[in-house]
Amino acid sequence: MTTSKLHLYEKTKTLSWELKDGTIELALHHPPCNEIGTAMLEDLEQFITALETAGGKAGALIVNSRQKAGFSAGADLRELYTVSLDLTAAERVRGVRAFLERVHRVLSAIDASPLTTIAAVHGVTFGGGFELALACDLIIADKMTRFCFPELRLGLIPGFGGIPRLRRDIGNGLVRDLLLTGRSINAAKAMAAGLVSQVAAEGEALQVARATAAQAGKFDRTARMAAKRFLKPIPHEELRSGIDLFCELFERPAVMEGLRKFVENTSAHPYLP
C-alpha cells in the first residue's frame, strides 16, 4: 500500500478512506468502539500523509464510524495499562508523551486541513473520540450520540487537546461541567451549547454529513482556508501545556491504579462515571 497518494479507496487495519464526488470519507472500524491506541494512531498517520498529498482533489472530509456502539470510546486504556505495567514511572511518562505528540500531530493536521472537515458521530463519543470530533470544523450528531470527557475518573485530563478545542467552541461553564463531573451529554444538549451544528435522525448522521460536505465542497479553497484560520485558530500554546499537564498527572501511582481498576472491571458499568 502506498502512502504518497490518495487513492480512491484504501483500507488499513483500523480505518478505511474513500474519495468520492469530491468528498473524502474516513471510516473508523476498529472494534469494539474505535479505541485509539498504537494501531489506530499508525493508520491515522498514514491517512494524514495521504491527505496532505491529496492536493485539490477534494473539498470536504467526513470522519465517521462503522462501529455500532459509537464514534469512538477514546484512548485505548487497556493498551495503555498493559504497556505501562513493566515500565518505570519515568519510562511510562516518556512513552505517553511520545504517543500524545503523535496524536496531536494528527489532530492538528485535521484541524488545519484545507478541506471542510465534518465529524459525523453517533453513540459513544467519549474522551479521545470526542477530541477527534472537536478537531473537525463541524460536528453532525445522530440524536442518540453521547459526548463525554471521563478522564478525571482516572485522575487524568483529556490528553488529545480536547480542553482548548472544547473551550474554543463552547462556553466555559459547560466545559467545567463536562470535565469536573465526567458526565455525558446527548446531541440535543450539545447542539444547544453550540458544539454540534446539526442533529440527525438515528442512523442518519453520515447521510446528513454527505449533503453538508457536498455543499461545503463547492466553495473556493483559498477563501475556505482563510475563513478557517480566522474562525478556528489552533490553540498551539494551550495544546502544548495540555500535554505537559497530562504527563505530570500520568506520573502519579494513582493513575496506574485507576487504569488497573478500569481494565479489570468486569461489571456492566465501566462507562458510567
Place this chain on the structure above:
Amino acid sequence: MKTLEQTTDEILGLAARHFKIPREELAPNDDFYKKLKIDSLRALELITRLEHHFGIELPDYEVQGVTDFRTLASRIQARL
C-alpha cells in the same frame, strides 16, 4: 405531574419496545442490566432514549449504581 408508578410504567414500556422484550416480562424491581441483557454502553443508549421520551436531562452520574427500573424512575421523577 406524573406519579412514580406512571413514570415506572412508561420506562418499562419504552424498555420493552426498544430492547424487544415482552412488556409483561418486565417488573419495576427487575435489574435492568440483567433483564435487558445490556452493558454500560447500552445503558447509555437507554438513558438517551429516556431523556428524549421525558424531555429531561439525566446526568449519567445520577444513575451510577442504579440497577432497577423503579429507582431509575425515581431519578427521572425528580427532574420532571
